[in-house]
Amino acid sequence: MTYEEKIRAVADLLRAHDRNFALTGAGISTESGIPDFRSPGTGLWTKYDPTKVATLSALRRDPASFYDFCIPRWTSYTGARPNDAHRALARLEELGYLVGVITQNIDGLHRQAGSKRVWEIHGHLRTCHCMSCGETYPFSTLVEQYEGGQNPPLCGRCRGVLRPDVVLFEDQMSEDFFKALKALSGCQVMLVVGTSLQVYPAAGLPELARRVVIINREPTPWDERAEVVIHESCGKVFRDLMAALGEPL
Known part of the structure; x- marks a missing residue:
């Protein structure tokens, strides 16, 4: 056709x-x-190994490095239409x-x-939650803490690490x-x-x-x-x- x-x-x-x-x-x-993830030469996962930077275990192992990689990419979405x-x-x-x-x-x-x-x-980038107590926050809370120098962002109630409400590799x-x-x-x-x-x-x-x-x-x-x-x-x-x-x- x-x-x-x-x-x-x-x-x-x-x-x-x-x-x-x-x-x-x-x-x-x-x-x-x-940007997409897998287009030859331009896709994000042609430049980085997602199993090392975008997994639940990466977040748990080194949350500061996880956020150093992810936050700039996530916040770049905010101006998209x-x-x-x-x-x-x-x-x-x-x-x-x-x-x-x-x-x-x-x-x-x-x-x-x-x-x-x-x-x-x-998932989505509207909310995040504490990995320890489950308290929910707007996603902007996570970003504001990171941009203010708090890395990793922490729960205001129990000081546990916050995570976005997105599905990471290894997540359910x-x-x-x-x-x-x-x-x-x-x-x-x-x-x-x-x-x-x-x-x-x-x-x-x-x-x-x-x-x-x-x-x-x-x-x-x-x-x-x-x-x-x-x-x-x-x-x-x-x-x-x-x-x-x-x-x-």
Whole structure:
């Protein structure tokens, strides 16, 4: 199929079914200025070993070094804004073409774009909590302590180490992941957007859909099984898809 035929095919799939979901990864946010993890040469994990810098054991072993690595990256997200792909997914939900968005991203851009039903299966950067007593704080508390010279950031109640409410390597999956598994019952079409489908258990979610559409710059393990595969930027694909549906952004 040509690119134009693929866009029409995706539009037809969304029109023909009413239990459709999107599964998104870091690639949807690159056009908002947030680097992804695995793109050759530019991905974060091509430069650093995630098993050494982004694990629960790394946080416990040397929390100061963990925060020296993570805080500058997390705070760089705060100026990011939703791009056309985020806005299109929110609009597709509003129009009834999507039930909601399941995202591996912690940047909060789907919510900023207006998506109402969002399952953040790897957590988010809105809150943090104490690893000792469980006290919850706004994420800004963690950042303010770090930027004020307190590293690692500590709980105001028991002086335990604070940690963000994100899913680190070695962590258990978030509650949203299990909610997403239930929500996906009967999923007819899954738009897989901006993810290389390398990290499990998120990479196994397309198994729960009857039809899968891949929208990603790089090839994925699902390309041979998907109904439609488009290797192009997410923003372009969704601008063209919305036009094909008669709902230009």
